[in-house]
Structure formats: C-alpha cells, structure tokens
Amino acid sequence: MASIGSLPCIIETKTDSSVLVHSIINRRLRFPFLTNRPRSSIEVSGINASAGGSSEAVGMCRGQNDWCSRGNLWRIKPLHAIGKSSAQGEDGGEPEDPLQATIEKSKKVLATQRELLQQIAERRKLLSSIQSGDISQEEEEASFEQGNESFSNAKSSSSSGDDTVEDQIGSIASSGYEHSTEEKEFETVPSALSRGLDEIEKDHGDALPFNKSPIELESSKHASTDSSKTEWSDGLPSFLTNLESSTLKDEELVDLKEPSVEEVHDGAAGFTSEDVKPPPLAGPNVMNVILVAVECAPWSKTGGLGDVAGALPKALARRGHRVMVVAPLYGDYAETQHSGVRKVYKVAGQDMEVAYFQAYIDGVDFVFIESAVFRHMENNIYAGKREDILKRMVLFCKAAVDVPWLVPCGGACYGDGNLAFIANDWHTALLPVYLKAYYRDNGLMIYTRSILVIHNIAHQGRGPVADFSFVDLPGHYLDLFKLYDPIGGEHFNIFAAGLKTADRVVTVSHGYSRELKTVEGGWGLHGIINENDWKFRGIVNGIDTKDWNPQHDAFLKSDGYTNYSLETLKTGKAQCKAALQKELGLPLREDVPVIGFIGRLDHQKGVDLIAEAIPWMMGQDVQLVMLGSGRPDLEEMLRAFEHQHRDKVRGWVGFSVQTAHRITAGADILLMPSRFEPCGLNQLYAMNYGTVPVVHAVGGLRDTVHPFNPYEESGLGWTFDSAEVGELIHALGNCLYTYREYKQSWEGIQRRGMMQDLSWDHAAQNYEEVLVAAKYQW
Numbered sequence: 001m002a003s004i005g006s007l008p009c010i011i012e013t014k015t016d017s018s019v020l021v022h023s024i025i026n027r028r029l030r031f032p033f034l035t036n037r038p039r040s041s042i043e044v045s046g047i048n049a050s051a052g053g054s055s056e057a058v059g060m061c062r063g064q065n066d067w068c069s070r071g072n073l074w075r076i077k078p079l080h081a082i083g084k085s086s087a088q089g090e091d092g093g094e095p096e097d098p099l100q101a102t103i104e105k106s107k108k109v110l111a112t113q114r115e116l117l118q119q120i121a122e123r124r125k126l127l128s129s130i131q132s133g134d135i136s137q138e139e140e141e142a143s144f145e146q147g148n149e150s151f152s153n154a155k156s157s158s159s160s161g162d163d164t165v166e167d168q169i170g171s172i173a174s175s176g177y178e179h180s181t182e183e184k185e186f187e188t189v190p191s192a193l194s195r196g197l198d199e200i201e202k203d204h205g206d207a208l209p210f211n212k213s214p215i216e217l218e219s220s221k222h223a224s225t226d227s228s229k230t231e232w233s234d235g236l237p238s239f240l241t242n243l244e245s246s247t248l249k250d251e252e253l254v255d256l257k258e259p260s261v262e263e264v265h266d267g268a269a270g271f272t273s274e275d276v277k278p279p280p281l282a283g284p285n286v287m288n289v290i291l292v293a294v295e296c297a298p299w300s301k302t303g304g305l306g307d308v309a310g311a312l313p314k315a316l317a318r319r320g321h322r323v324m325v326v327a328p329l330y331g332d333y334a335e336t337q338h339s340g341v342r343k344v345y346k347v348a349g350q351d352m353e354v355a356y357f358q359a360y361i362d363g364v365d366f367v368f369i370e371s372a373v374f375r376h377m378e379n380n381i382y383a384g385k386r387e388d389i390l391k392r393m394v395l396f397c398k399a400a401v402d403v404p405w406l407v408p409c410g411g412a413c414y415g416d417g418n419l420a421f422i423a424n425d426w427h428t429a430l431l432p433v434y435l436k437a438y439y440r441d442n443g444l445m446i447y448t449r450s451i452l453v454i455h456n457i458a459h460q461g462r463g464p465v466a467d468f469s470f471v472d473l474p475g476h477y478l479d480l481f482k483l484y485d486p487i488g489g490e491h492f493n494i495f496a497a498g499l500k501t502a503d504r505v506v507t508v509s510h511g512y513s514r515e516l517k518t519v520e521g522g523w524g525l526h527g528i529i530n531e532n533d534w535k536f537r538g539i540v541n542g543i544d545t546k547d548w549n550p551q552h553d554a555f556l557k558s559d560g561y562t563n564y565s566l567e568t569l570k571t572g573k574a575q576c577k578a579a580l581q582k583e584l585g586l587p588l589r590e591d592v593p594v595i596g597f598i599g600r601l602d603h604q605k606g607v608d609l610i611a612e613a614i615p616w617m618m619g620q621d622v623q624l625v626m627l628g629s630g631r632p633d634l635e636e637m638l639r640a641f642e643h644q645h646r647d648k649v650r651g652w653v654g655f656s657v658q659t660a661h662r663i664t665a666g667a668d669i670l671l672m673p674s675r676f677e678p679c680g681l682n683q684l685y686a687m688n689y690g691t692v693p694v695v696h697a698v699g700g701l702r703d704t705v706h707p708f709n710p711y712e713e714s715g716l717g718w719t720f721d722s723a724e725v726g727e728l729i730h731a732l733g734n735c736l737y738t739y740r741e742y743k744q745s746w747e748g749i750q751r752r753g754m755m756q757d758l759s760w761d762h763a764a765q766n767y768e769e770v771l772v773a774a775k776y777q778w
C-alpha cells in the first residue's frame with residue numbers, strides 16, 4: 001500500500017475487522033456499564049479545509065457514537081472550515097489586513113459556535129423527549145448504577161527506579177532525521193478503513209489530498225456519502241425515523257437506549273421531555289480530552305503523577321467532558337480488552353509493534369498501549385539506560401498521538417473535534433511536538449490543542465544533542481530541543497521542546513508556578529517558562545476522595561484498623577494508631593505522638609533533614625515511621641535508623657500503597673521537609689485523615705498548609721520557611737507541644753483539615769478553563 005504524504009506514523013493499513021467486532025461485543029458483555037457513557041461533546045470530524053477538501057464537513061453528536069457507524073450523521077459547519085474561509089480575502093485569497101482578518105475570523109467562529117450549541121441543545125431536547133417514552137425508570141437506574149462501578153481492588157505496584165535521563169548527559173554527536181515514510185503499516189479495525197485508497201477516492205469524488213491519513217479520508221468519505229441520509233426530516237433525525245424498518249441487532253438496540261449526558265449526570269433520576277434538565281456542568285465548554293501519562297493509578301504508580309492521572313480524568317468526566325487516559329500497559333490488567341488495533345512504529349531505526357487495549361471505567365475511556373518494551377516495567381518505569389528510556393517515551397508518545405484516530409472507544413474514535421491532549425512531565429512532552437510535526441504541520445488536526453503539565457521540573461529528559469536522532473523529527477525541529485546549560489553545555493532537552501510547543505502549560509500549584517520562573521526553581525527552564533508566561537498557569541492538585549477517604553478506605557478494613565469519619569475521629573484514629581503500632585511492632589501507647597513520613601527517597605523530599613534531626617527527635621517521647629524507596633544510600637539510612645532506635649523508629653524500605661494508607665490514618669503528624677514540592681499529595685491525604693502536617697513552606701505545601709495560629713485557633717498545621725534542620729526542629733517542637741498540652745487546639749486543627757473540600761472537582765473546573773482557553777487560541 002502506498003505511503004501517505006508526510007504523515008510519518010500512518011503509512012499503510014491492514015485490517016482485522018473481525019477482531020473489532022468481537023472486541024466491541026465482548027466489551028459490552030463484560031462491561032455492561034459501557035452503555036452508560038456520557039453523551040456529551042460535539043465532534044467535528046471530516047474534511048480538512050486546508051487539505052483542499054470541501055468547506056463543509058459532517059459533525060456527529062458525540063454521544064451517538066454508534067450512529068456514526070450506521071451512517072446516521074447530521075450536518076454542521078466545521079469550525080475549522082469556517083475559520084479558514086473567513087480568514088481569507090473576498091476573493092478567497094489572502095486578506096489584506098491579517099489582523100483584521102483574524103478578528104473577523106474569531107468573531108465568526110464564536111458566532112458559529114453559539115449557533116451550533118443552540119442547534120445541539122435543541123436536538124438534545126428533542127432526543128430526550130423521544131427517549132423518555134422508551135426508557136423505563138428502572139432501566140435508567142440500573143444502567144446508571146452499573147456505570148458508576150469502580151475499582152475496588154487497587155493494585156499496589158512498587159518502584160524506586162529514579163535513574164532518569166537527565167542524570168546522564170553525554171557527549172555531543174551529530175544527529176539525523178530518519179524519514180518517516182519508513183514506518184510500517186498499521187492494522188486498524190474499523191472495516192471501512194481497510195478499504196483501499198483508490199476505493200475511498202472513488203467514493204469521495206475528489207482527488208485524495210496528499211497529506212491526509214486514511215482515517216481522515218474515511219471520515220471525509222462518510223461526510224460526503226452519508227449526509228443525505230442524515231438530514232433531519234419531519235423534525236426527527238433519520239436514525240430515529242429509520243428505526244422501525246431497520247434490522248438492528250440486539251447490541252445496537254442497546255445503544256439506542258443509552259442515556260443522554262443529562263441522564264448520566266442526574267443519576268437515577270427519571271426525566272420527562274418537559275423537565276428542565278441541568279446541562280452537564282461543562283455546558284457549552286464540553287471537550288474531548290485525552291490525558292497521556294506514563295503512570296496511572298491504580299495500575300501503575302511510582303508517585304504523585306500516577307495519582308493525578310488516575311483521578312483528574314474522572315473529575316473532568318464528571319463535569320461532562322468525554323475523557324480518555326492513555327498509559328502504557330505494563331502488566332495484565334483484568335479490566336482491559338484488546339481493541340483489535342495494532343500498529344508498528346519505527347523508533348531509532350527499529351520496528352516496534354504496539355497493541356491498544358481499552359476499558360471504560362467511572363466515565364473515562366482508558367487506553368493502554370502494549371509493547372514488549374513496556375512489559376513488566378511497572379517497577380522500572382524510569383529505569384534503564386538513557387537511550388532505552390528515551391526509546392520507550394518516543395514509542396509511547398508516537399502511539400499516543402495517533403489514538404484519537406485508531407481506537408474506537410465506545411464504538412467511535414475521538415477524532416479531532418474539540419480535542420485537547422493533556423501531556424504530563426518530560427516523559428510525554430514529545431506529544432505536543434509530535435502533534436505539531438506529524439499532524440499540524442501537514443494541515444491535519446490543526447484545531448487540536450495540547451496542554452503540558454509540569455509535575456516536577458527536576459526531571460527534563462536531557463541528553464547529548466545526538467539524542468535528537470531518536471525522536472524522529474525533521475531537522476529544523478532540533479532548535480526546539482537545544483538548551484545551553486552551564487554544567488552540561490549545549491544539550492538536548494525534551495521538556496524544553498514540549499514547553500515551547502504546547503498550547504498551554506500548567507503546573508500543579510500557584511507557589512510552584514512562581515518558583516518555576518526563578519533561577520533556583522526553574523532548573524534551567526525558567527527562561528523558557530518566563531517567555532511563555534502568557535500560556536502558563538498554576539492549578540493546585542486535588543485528591544481522589546474515594547480512594548483516600550478514611551470513611552471508606554479499603555486498607556483500613558482489616559488487621560485491627562477501622563474506617564472513621566469526622567464524627568468518629570477520636571476513637572477511629574486511636575484504633576488505627578494502635579493497629580499501626582501493632583503491625584510495625586512498636587510499643588502500643590496511645591499517648592505517644594506518632595510521626596509519619598511517606599515519599600520517594602531523594603534529595604527533593606528532604607530526607608537528609610530528617611536524618612539531621614534524628615538525634616533531637618530521639619530525645620523526645622515520639623515514634624517515627626518512615627516509608628520510602630529510592631536512592632540506595634537513603635534507603636540504607638532508613639534501615640540504620642530503625643536498627644539504632646528499635647523502640648522508636650520503623651523504616652520501611654519499599655513501595656506499599658497499603659502501608660501508605662495505614663500510616664496516613666494511624667500517624668498523628670506527617671512530616672514533609674521537601675526542599676521543593678510542586679504540589680505534594682501526602683499532606684492533602686494527611687489532612688483528609690485528621691493527620692497534622694508539618695511542612696517546609698515551599699511550592700504546593702505553602703499553598704495548602706496554612707500555619708496554625710493559636711490566637712485565632714485557625715490553620716491546618718506547622719510550616720517552616722527554609723530547609724534547615726533548626727527550622728524543622730522548631731516547627732516540629734511547637735507541633736509536639738500543642739499535641740501534648742493543648743488537646744482542644746489539636747482537635748481543632750484535625751477537624752479543620754478534615755472539613756476541607758480537597759476533591760478534584762475544583763481543580764477540574766480550573767483545568768476546564770485552560771482547555772477552553774486553548775481551544776479558542778490561534
């Protein structure tokens with residue numbers, strides 16, 4: 001099969017349509033709640049104006065995924081087509097005044113957007129009124145409950161591998177760009193896609209635009225051939241008028257009864273056509289969002305990134321967005337199913353095959369990318385030789401950027417309408433670059449946006465300039481990656497390229513967003529961050545209030561632990577403390593304050609400060625419980641503490657989610673002397689469990705832990721202003737004093753911590769603002 005223009009990833013098509021059919025059928029059988037997917041955003045897919053196609057395209061109500069495959073589409077004007085034409089002069093040529101043209105273009109796009117939303121609202125209302133006659137209350141309730149099923153068995157995974165690329169700056173050598181047309185073909189499932197280009201061209205009626213992917217060509221084809229069937233007649237969309245005479249299979253009929261997005265949001269509440277339904281929270285801002293991360297809890301987690309990737313998408317979905325998470329498949333995940341899609345990518349001259357697995361859980365599509373290089377790497381996500389790590393990330397980003405065209409979630413691919421990627425840290429900072437180089441530079445996905453989230457700037461994906469040859473980009477992209485560093489000299493820096501290319505950049509707290517702009521806090525990237533200040537924003541992380549909730553915590557249901565709430569704080573926490581002491585073999589004493597530490601053992605977390613404070617601490621009547629893994633010398637230090645102070649210290653070296661939960665519940669105090677902390681999740685978990693944080697006031701710790709004020713009885717914990725042992729001792733000393741002498745104040749601090757709304761909901765709203773700002777940005 002012929003190669004497609006300059007699209008490096010998509011060259012030829014193979015098909016295994018039977019796999020898809022089985023996959024979808026099995027998926028529905030195994031996951032009945034799949035039918036409850038929110039019906040929300042509007043996808044504008046199809047002809048790309050710049051590729052010489054028609055200026056009209058077919059949109060589909062995103063909710064009606066399966067209608068698409070049945071050809072039941074209805075026409076709307078694509079935003080990109082409108083934007084394109086309005087930017088041109090009267091004669092269709094270039095405008096005389098580009099600024100004026102841009103303003104005109106923006107106005108028209110906004111007006112059209114408004115018009116579209118109105119149309120959608122009307123059609124939804126109409127659909128609801130029709131459906132309300134069909135769906136019984138019971139069915140709605142049952143399906144809603146299924147749709148809310150969630151994981152109960154969070155798997156713990158371990159990791160300590162922190163051998164990152166940036167630790168290994170090597171020598172500079174020449175680089176080269178391997179032309180992408182060497183890439184192998186892909187096997188996609190949708191049968192339509194398997195047809196030859198010639199056939200599509202014939203159907204399409206136009207000469208094929210040279211640089212379109214087969215997927216886009218196919219959606220263009222749908223646009224031109226199906227539209228006649230999908231016009232609304234007699235006030236009803238054709239998919240409904242055709243229903244009676246159709247010979248739909250059972251499965252397809254199930255989909256026709258799927259609840260609308262309003263139903264999903266309203267839970268089991270019934271509705272009638274006249275009910276005034278609150279719109280999905282996201283309302284007119286509904287987007288298709290694809291979050292891409294190399295770890296995602298509960299399947300894979302080495303730290304806070306995994307927690308965020310597991311929780312933020314669900315909060316965005318609750319707001320009414322169609323949301324997908326893309327992560328590597330490191331093990332055998334029982335919840336997932338093969339999508340039937342496979343593709344071969346070339347990475348550093350080597351063919352690497354990936355397969356796409358999928359699941360639909362808690363309103364979110366999860367797509368896992370399977371490859372030999374990811375297998376069993378959950379404990380070593382960032383470990384290995386620099387080149388090997390880089391190759392893994394290149395493969396992952398290449399495979400992830402194609403997902404909206406390859407994986408039919410709920411029966412239909414996301415496509416590029418209203419689409420935004422959220423990439424996370426340097427590992428996926430290549431994604432915005434690939435989006436630009438492989439798609440946008442070729443006139444494809446030009447309205448798809450990318451947001452890059454900085455969780456930790458200390459790791460940047462650095463290497464010698466020669467590493468550019470691994471990333472498979474045209475030569476002129478090299479400058480994006482080049483950065484001068486006083487220590488390493490000129491080098492290759494993936495985070496730098498991602499920050500420059502992403503449409504928006506977010507970091508995980510306000511405090512850290514300020515620090516990143518400084519020489520001390522930006523780790524060499526402060527210049528780029530300052531230059532891109534206009535697109536940069538801090539949003540404080542939330543917590544998963546289902547997993548990290550003392551009332552329901554699954555790890556507190558055995559071994560003497562207990563669930564507790566604000567009402568049962570005193571007795572519940574005391575019981576958890578006793579259970580922790582017992583489990584760890586510490587003296588069972590209710591009156592002794594238990595100090596906890598949980599975290600990666602590295603310079604960032606300030607473990608060395610705790611080491612310096614140990615002699616003072618051991619002079620106090622306290623117990624210290626430390627859980628962590630990472631740097632071997634610090635791991636050894638933990639073991640030594642325990643060895644030297646067996647009656648007071650436990651140093652648990654390893655990664656144990658269960659132990660992390662139990663320490664959070666059983667300890668009285670959580671110590672976080674981090675030298676820098678972009679946000680920090682443990683202090684948030686601690687406060688939610690009535691455990692009082694003592695933190696270095698830096699980054700997100702400063703944002704989230706307001707210092708206790710004994711005069712006003714306000715505040716949430718203790719803070720200290722510089723990472724020095726004396727300061728730590730001073731803050732911890734005051735904390736211990738309050739614990740012993742001022743029980744009421746102590747309880748007040750605990751209660752205020754527990755009463756906060758630390759959920760992801762607020763952060764999700766802020767992310768939504770960023771997504772929408774990116775969407776309307778040119």
Ligand SMILES: Nc1ncnc2c1ncn2[C@@H]1O[C@H](COP(=O)(O)OP(=O)(O)O[C@H]2O[C@H](CO)[C@@H](O)[C@H](O)[C@H]2O)[C@@H](O)[C@H]1O
Binds near residue numbers: 508654655
């Ligand atoms: N040994 C162990 N066993 C079990 N669980 C362990 C563990 N060590 C750590 N964890 C868990 O890993 C998570 C750590 O989250 P953090 O936010 O504190 O740190 P991290 O530095 O990894 O994340 C980065 O990204 C997050 C997310 O944006 C930012 O909050 C943070 O500041 C930034 O450094 C918590 O869920 C914690 O319980």
